[in-house]
Structure formats: structure tokens, C-alpha cells
Amino acid sequence: MGLLIVGTVAFDALETPFGKTDKILGGAATYIGLSASHFVPKSHLVSVVGGDFPQEHMDLLASKGVDLAGLQVKKDEKTFFWSGKYHLDMNSRDTVDTQLNVLADFDPVVPQEFMHCTYLMLGNLVPAVQKRVLAQLPQRPKLIVLDTMNFWMENALPDLLEAIKEVDVLTINDEEARLLSGELNLVKAAQKIRTLGPKTLIIKKGEHGALLFGQNNEIFFAPALPLADVVDPTGAGDTFAGGFIGYLAQTDDISFENMKRALLYAATMASFCVEKFGTERLNTLTTEEVAVRRAQFTQLVHVHPVS
Amino acid sequence: MGLLIVGTVAFDALETPFGKTDKILGGAATYIGLSASHFVPKSHLVSVVGGDFPQEHMDLLASKGVDLAGLQVKKDEKTFFWSGKYHLDMNSRDTVDTQLNVLADFDPVVPQEFMHCTYLMLGNLVPAVQKRVLAQLPQRPKLIVLDTMNFWMENALPDLLEAIKEVDVLTINDEEARLLSGELNLVKAAQKIRTLGPKTLIIKKGEHGALLFGQNNEIFFAPALPLADVVDPTGAGDTFAGGFIGYLAQTDDISFENMKRALLYAATMASFCVEKFGTERLNTLTTEEVAVRRAQFTQLVHVHPVS
Numbered sequence: 044m045g046l047l048i049v050g051t052v053a054f055d056a057l058e059t060p061f062g063k064t065d066k067i068l069g070g071a072a073t074y075i076g077l078s079a080s081h082f083v084p085k086s087h088l089v090s091v092v093g094g095d096f097p098q099e100h101m102d103l104l105a106s107k108g109v110d111l112a113g114l115q116v117k118k119d120e121k122t123f124f125w126s127g128k129y130h131l132d133m134n135s136r137d138t139v140d141t142q143l144n145v146l147a148d149f150d151p152v153v154p155q156e157f158m159h160c161t162y163l164m165l166g167n168l169v170p171a172v173q174k175r176v177l178a179q180l181p182q183r184p185k186l187i188v189l190d191t192m193n194f195w196m197e198n199a200l201p202d203l204l205e206a207i208k209e210v211d212v213l214t215i216n217d218e219e220a221r222l223l224s225g226e227l228n229l230v231k232a233a234q235k236i237r238t239l240g241p242k243t244l245i246i247k248k249g250e251h252g253a254l255l256f257g258q259n260n261e262i263f264f265a266p267a268l269p270l271a272d273v274v275d276p277t278g279a280g281d282t283f284a285g286g287f288i289g290y291l292a293q294t295d296d297i298s299f300e301n302m303k304r305a306l307l308y309a310a311t312m313a314s315f316c317v318e319k320f321g322t323e324r325l326n327t328l329t330t331e332e333v334a335v336r337r338a339q340f341t342q343l344v345h346v347h348p349v350s
Numbered sequence: 351m352g353l354l355i356v357g358t359v360a361f362d363a364l365e366t367p368f369g370k371t372d373k374i375l376g377g378a379a380t381y382i383g384l385s386a387s388h389f390v391p392k393s394h395l396v397s398v399v400g401g402d403f404p405q406e407h408m409d410l411l412a413s414k415g416v417d418l419a420g421l422q423v424k425k426d427e428k429t430f431f432w433s434g435k436y437h438l439d440m441n442s443r444d445t446v447d448t449q450l451n452v453l454a455d456f457d458p459v460v461p462q463e464f465m466h467c468t469y470l471m472l473g474n475l476v477p478a479v480q481k482r483v484l485a486q487l488p489q490r491p492k493l494i495v496l497d498t499m500n501f502w503m504e505n506a507l508p509d510l511l512e513a514i515k516e517v518d519v520l521t522i523n524d525e526e527a528r529l530l531s532g533e534l535n536l537v538k539a540a541q542k543i544r545t546l547g548p549k550t551l552i553i554k555k556g557e558h559g560a561l562l563f564g565q566n567n568e569i570f571f572a573p574a575l576p577l578a579d580v581v582d583p584t585g586a587g588d589t590f591a592g593g594f595i596g597y598l599a600q601t602d603d604i605s606f607e608n609m610k611r612a613l614l615y616a617a618t619m620a621s622f623c624v625e626k627f628g629t630e631r632l633n634t635l636t637t638e639e640v641a642v643r644r645a646q647f648t649q650l651v652h653v654h655p656v657s
Contacts, residue, residue: 230578251558271537344651
């Protein structure tokens with residue numbers, strides 16, 4: 044039962060036009076777990092860190108209900124490290140440094156008690172690792188969501204295509220949708236990608252919102268909230284994914300209509316993530332703040348009928 | 351009474367990744383008039399063309415209720431001509447040729463019978479000409495909307511600032527908002543621009559929708575409809591403006607709540623414009639098609655409440 048999250052737990056060093064950080068807590072699974080914690084009391088993590096990963100970070104995750112029984116700790120190795128610098132418009136970034144460390148030979152092991160998870164979030168990770176997780180599960184979860192990125196499309200496409208063939212929902216950004224499909228137009232890109240396996244596709248457009256394409260050619264759009272202060276986009280896509288699957292797991296309803304609601308919660312969660320560096324905003328976020336902001340998304344597009 | 355439209359009437363030669371045209375009907379006022387015709391039975395045009403401007407184009411505009419009494423025809427001169435080529439993603443374009451011709455010394459004359467218009471649309475044009483129109487009106491219209499572009503910000507900023515000081519609503523795109531305000535963030539850009547005169551600001555983001563900023567810091571967002579076939583963006587911004595002011599003139603209600611509705615009609619009209627080259631799609635568009643597509647905009651963001 045419950046939500047299983049597979050992905051990186053990492054150290055990030057970030058620089059944006061608004062400041063820079065030393066090594067701070069990062070990783071796709073970290074953001075997904077923190078985000079999903081506003082919807083489900085408990086989630087289960089499968090990941091790996093080194094002996095340098097501090098107890099305080101584990102305590103933070105545990106305090107949010109993220110079960111760490113599936114977190115491998117390799118005492119004599121170092122945690123995955125990524126360093127990036129964002130350009131002025133924050134829509135693009137350069138990787139300054141990548142140290143795979145424990146990730147280089149990560150062999151995911153799903154603990155026995157997580158084997159029957161109903162919701163599976165495969166965070167952005169080597170596609171071969173995502174596949175190995177799927178292979179371990181004795182029965183198919185009710186819903187599998189996979190997030191990936193352009194790097195794997197360029198460097199591990201055969202594995203990636205095999206992985207996404209098995210999933211229900213794929214989340215990628217607009218550039219990645221164009222890259223994966225070879226189509227410039229997003230509607231045509233979505234049609235093509237949905238023939239590769241995922242019945243449902245989410246195309247994330249960052250500050251321009253997100254599109255949800257359903258199996259009966261339905262299209263739904265969740266706007267992004269116009270924010271006056273955006274300081275660091277790191278983890279926004281993971282936070283988005285965590286809100287999406289967290290809401291679906293909470294409501295246990297995978298209809299397209301409910302996925303629309305989940306998309307709005309996903310956008311809500313991502314809007315918080317970008318307001319501070321790293322996970323800082325998520326660390327202290329309250330569920331009441333989530334509800335208030337979710338209502339702002341409704342207001343943003345709401346029109347009273349003509350009286 | 352009624353809607354007065356000031357702007358260019360022109361010949362365009364267009365090239366996009368989907369084809370190219372010879373000299374076809376173009377110009378900001380043309381698109382605005384065709385678009386507004388779905389909302390008001392009559393509008394009044396102030397513009398200028400040369401002796402080479404064919405009767406059939408005038409007949410088309412007249413058939414849509416665009417009164418041409420304010421269209422100067424300079425028999426021995428040539429109509430304004432613009433030629434442009436769009437890049438592969440169609441978000442940017444190069445100007446191939448600009449021949450100002452009659453526009454070089456255009457002195458707008460508002461006919462006596464249009465002097466008391468209640469809605470004034472100042473389409474994209476030399477800011478000094480926009481100012482001269484404002485100076486001729488004996489009383490302020492109920493609502494003045496001004497559209498402009500980066501070229502005037504870079505080459506005629508003092509005139510432009512004087513013109514926009516007098517208007518109620520300014521419509522520009524996201525890059526222009528950043529240029530005019532010196533702010534990268536659109537929320538901050540809007541706050542700054544609204545201190546320059548216009549109480550209301552519309553930021554057009556093309557395929558990413560449009561933002562409406564009101565005088566009490568309200569924000570409303572109209573999405574763009576995801577379209578499978580976009581062949582030519584020329585005139586989309588003008589068509590958007592024509593839908594916006596056309597709907598306001600039709601309903602004669604300039605509240606923020608009604609501007610939200612107008613913005614959705616603006617987006618609806620623009621979504622048609624891009625489907626064919628030049629004005630082709632607008633020429634044959636029916637008001638029933640407008641209603642059907644307007645409903646698709648509602649569906650795109652609509653979520654049923656949890657039952």
C-alpha cells in the first residue's frame with residue numbers, strides 16, 4: 044500500500060541571479076517526498092546516499108513522513124553532488140559540476156514491505172535504474188508516474204523508451220517533449236509521445252504553466268502563478284511531480300477529472316519551491332498555506348458568468 | 351458614439367516555416383477591425399493607403415462593418431509595405447523589408463462624425479501619430495486602449511511615454527514589458543508600467559497566454575489554446591486587441607470583471623488568426639465559430655468541484 048518514491052537524494056550547490064548556496068540538501072526524491080507530504084501522511088523512499096549525508100537531512104525527511112527504510116547508506120562513499128548556475132532569465136542553466144559518487148553503481152532495492160505500493164513515482168534518474176525498480180515489483184502499481192530529462196533522451200534513449208513503455212503518466216518539459224517526439228508543435232508532440240506507452244502526458248512549461256494530455260485526447264491546462272519573487276527554480280519540476288502523485292494517492296482516484304485537480308496542486312507546490320533556495324520554502328511550508336495558494340490558482344482564471 | 355480604430359492598413363509579404371505569400375492585405379487596423387466586427391456591427395477607421403490599394407480589400411472591410419470615411423487614399427503614393435520572415439519556432443522573426451510609403455508623413459484626421467467615439471483603439475503606430483489623434487478629440491473617450499511595440503520603445507520613447515500617459519489600457523508583449531520597465535520579473539514590470547499612466551496593463555505572451563493587471567493589483571490570466579496547426583502569427587496581437595476592445599464596446603462595461611471576459615474573447619480571436627496566413631482565417635470566420643471556440647477556453651481550465 045501507499046506511495047513509493049524512487050529518485051536521487053543529493054547535495055546541490057546552486058547559483059542564481061539572486062544568490063548562491065554551499066552544499067545543500069537536494070535530489071529529485073527529496074523534493075518529491077517533501078511535496079507529497081502535504082497530501083499523504085507517509086511515503087516510502089528508495090534511494091542511496093554516502094556516509095557524508097548528515098543525520099539532520101534524514102531527520103527532516105522522516106519528520107515529513109518519508110519512510111527511509113529503502114535509503115541505502117554507503118558509509119565509505121560520498122553522496123551524489125550536482126552544482127549548477129542559472130542564467131539571468133532562470134529558464135536555462137549550466138551544469139558546473141556533477142559528481143555521481145554513490146549514484147555511479149546504484150542498485151535499487153525495494154524493501155519487501157514496499158513491494159505492494161499502489162502509487163509509484165519514478166523520479167528523474169538513469170532509465171536503467173527506473174527499469175530495475177519496475178522489474179522488482181511483483182504486481183503492477185495502480186499508477187506509475189515517470190519523470191525524466193533531455194540528458195537521458197540524448198544518452199540512454201533505448202533504456203528510456205523501454206521504461207516509459209511501462210508507465211501511465213510521463214512528465215517532461217516542453218523542450219524535452221519536442222526532443223523526444225521530433226515535433227515542434229506541442230499538441231502533435233503529445234499525440235506522438237502518447238503512442239510510446241504513457242496514456243497520459245504532462246508537459247511542464249515552467250513559468251508558463253503545464254499541459255495535461257489525456258487518453259481520450261482531452262487537454263487541460265494549469266497556469267503558473269505570476270510571482271514577484273522567484274529566486275531558484277531548482278527542484279520545481281520534482282516538487283510539481285510530488286504534488287501531482289501525492290494528491291492522486293491521497294484521493295485514490297486516477298480519473299482524468301481528478302488528474303486535473305492533481306495538476307493544480309502540482310502547480311501550487313511548484314510555486315512555493317521557487318520562492319527560496321533549495322528546499323528551504325518546502326521545509327517550513329504548512330498545509331494551510333497550500334490551501335490558500337491553491338485558491339489563488341482558481342482565482343487567476345476565474346470569470347463570473349455574465350449576470 | 352462607437353468604436354474608433356487608428357492604425358496601419360498595409361500590404362504584407364510573409365514567410366513562415368509553413369509557406370510564403372505575395373503581397374497580401376495586412377496592417378494593425380485591418381486585423382483589429384476584422385476582429386472587432388464579431389462584437390460590434392460598426393466601427394470607424396482612421397488610416398491611410400496609397401492609390402495601389404485595391405477596391406476588393408476596402409470592400410472586405412466595409413462588408414465587416416468597418417466604416418472607411420476616415421481612410422485617406424493618396425492616389426499618387428504607395429501603400430505601406432512590410433515583409434517578414436519567421437524563424438522555425440515562430441516566436442521570433444526578421445524584417446526583410448519595410449517601405450513606409452504613405453505612412454512616412456501620415457497626418458491622421460479624425461472625421462467630425464467620429465469625434466465622439468466612446469471606445470478608442472490606438473493600434474501599433476508611430477507614437478507621435480497616436481498622440482495627434484488624442485489631441486483632436488474634443489472629449490476623452492470612455493476607454494482608450496493603446497498597442498505598441500519594442501521598436502518605438504527603442505526609437506521614440508519620449509513620444510511613447512507621453513502617449514501611454516493618456517491611455518487606460520496598454521497592451522504589449524512580455525519582452526516589451528521587460529524592455530519598458532527594466533524589470534525581468536513580469537509582476538514587478540507590471541507594477542512599474544502601471545505607474546506610467548495606464549491603470550490596466552495587458553501582457554501578451556503569445557502561445558503562453560496573456561496576463562491582465564488591474565488597478566487594484568488584481569491579476570487575471572487567459573491561456574492560449576493549444577493548437578495543432580499554427581501557420582502564421584502575423585496580426586495575432588492586433589486581432590487580440592480587436593477582440594478585447596470589441597467585446598468591451600459591445601457590452602459597454604469597463605469593469606475589471608468584464609475586462610477578464612474581454613481578455614478571453616481576445617485570446618479566442620487570436621487563436622483563429624494564426625491558423626492561416628494573413629487575414630485569411632478572419633475573412634470567413636463566423637460568429638458561431640467564435641462562440642464554440644470561446645467555450646473551449648473555458649473547458650481548458652475548468653475543474654469540476656470534488657463531489
